[in-house]
Amino acid sequence: MDEAKEAVFEEARDYTGAKLGMWLFILSELLLFGGMFILYSGYRYKNPADFHHASRELEVVLGTLNTIILLTSSLSVATSIAAIQKGQRKLSMVLLMATMALGLLFLANKGFEWGTKIEHGIYPNSPTLLARSKGEILFFGLYYVMTGLHGLHVLVGVCVFSVMLILIAKGTLNQMRFVPLENAGLYWHLVDIIWIFLYPLFYLIT
């Protein structure tokens, strides 16, 4: 791409378009998790008693803690975007780092929770789990897949934020040009909202 073409792209940069693209991407992500939610509802409808027993084994305290962590991180990324829009670069970076730290804390917490379960012999295809009823096998299978897939999204989000952090530090993202950060924030809110549905489905409904 020569200079002239670069200039054309620069000229043609379209913020509304970038946002539209991100929303479409989020829509497809929602349908990805939507497939899992369909499976969850189908199997819950078929095995209500088993799901009831299995969900009581999850640590509500840890789940609630993670919900608080993730909601707070959504706040910090939103304020980070507000900060960069007002030209407060340092503040924006600090808030972004706080978001990343909260994301990692979420993952650590999740890892701890998984670790305890695995220690008790409850993981897919484990002898202890296979000895249980079919509904409980399904519940924990879905638990691992859905929270695992969500955790993967948290991890991707943290990586995206670290790229954003570098871009802010370099000045590529600034008061005039912040749409990539806004889009990263949108993605983070998606991760957040999916957890808001996972949390009651696995921890609260018994």
Added chain:
Amino acid sequence: MTSTGAMESIRPRISFYEDHGKYRGILSWILTLDHKRIGLLYFIFVMAFFFSGVVLGFFMRLQMLAPGTIMKPQTYNSLFTLHGIIMIFLVVIPAIPTIFGNFFLPIQIGARDVAFPRINLLSWWLYITGAIIVVISVFTGGGPPDTGWTFYAPYSLRTTVNVPLAVFGVFILGMSSILTGINLVTTTHRLRAPGMTWNRLPLFVWAIYSTSWVQILVTPVIGITLILIIMERFFGVGVFDPAKGGDPILYQHMFWIYSHPATYIMILPAMGVISDVVPVFARKRIFGYMAIAISGVAIAAVGSLVWGHHMFVSGQSDFADILFSLLTFLVAIPSAIKVFNWVATLYKGSIVIEPPLLFCLAFIFLFSIGGLTGLIQGALAPNMHLHDTYWIPGHFHYIIFGGMGFGLFAAFHYWFPKMFGRMYNRKMAMRAWAVMLVGFNIFYFSMLLLGWEGMPRRYYDYLPQFRSLHLTATFGSWILIAGLILMFANLFRGLFKGEKAEDNPWGGATLEWQIPSPPPTENFEKIPGIRHGPHDFKELENNG
């Protein structure tokens, strides 16, 4: 290929072939951000996979000539699986949106490129990565997949062959498809030239736009389903495994929630091509512009709700059967609207017989047979008899090959002079068309008859009473392949030896015909202002 453009001709601006950007040689292609170059990259690879799919199909038909002598049953299972995976995921789903959508959608709306050129390149790289993974899965692990392209659980969980890798490849292809969809929807919304209102959009753009929505909305569902197969194979999660409480019928639902709308991802773009080509060769405004545009959206919407008609004998509830059958009949209405509108466009038009129009006529004829056979199997009682027989592949080849395939060939012959700046031999193209049409019908109509008489699909052998029809089908497949060879040889020759094409050889009124052949890198020197719809041939003539 870089030398195929109008190198010697004196043009005010150089074509996109000559403007190689900041890279040289092969890198100027595989790292390009130009939508036309990316379209051609897809073109090369989609065609390569099309040929491998044809070869696999050729050997399947050869097996039916003398069952048991040519290959073992397991080989036959792998052949129909690979034929399906390659043709569906690597050829038919991406073909028109990625080749012609990429190349012509931005030009037709008066834009210089797609909305996200870098993501466009990423889509191509994902396509290649997915394709390579699928190819690797054939030669490694326990051998090529033998599940059929549907990967039905629980067999796909139990078979020892290399299912997880193939499934992962298809997952990557899905990501590519989603990104292409996002790109083209955003492009249509944001980059239309001033005056290019929604009711002035060429119908090809409308079709690609509807298709892209389906790609964005349903591909993630198969994505998660395929991930679950991999999870099942590696960790034994149990979600589709009946031994652990999983429900294989739920797998079928998840699979068809994507894969039925996917058939509309295949056919809608081809319908867009037909809607663009027919009026040009009838020299007439299209009949029912809005009806065609909206019926495309309606097909996309209703078509997403009919997946259960693949599962009439699976044991789903009677209520679901009736509902899905009803919705299947409903989706025939917008499809028929299109067919009637194309025919009405031809009525009293000044018809010019050229290869692109002939392929369109073949499309209308073959798609009608495909559509009507679809209604027969969409009714509950006949479905009991026809399910899993040769009728089904007969029907969907009429739709996918006769419809989408001939639509693709129409697009080849229509846009070839614009893409390469050269013209193929038109007489030869018409001969190839006739040979293919004859071979196609001998081949696939025999399959319909075989199915009607009860020949099950995916069997490597058959009872003596099916012999004559199997021989006829194999014979037809040879004629069809001869026609394909003739057509591609003719196009290939045109690529290098064809006479130079004019800017507007067909007299089209859409924007791509108002710029040089092949187009310059940024398509338009100045973004055009649009004052009329896509079929205003009079205005074109007045402008000289």
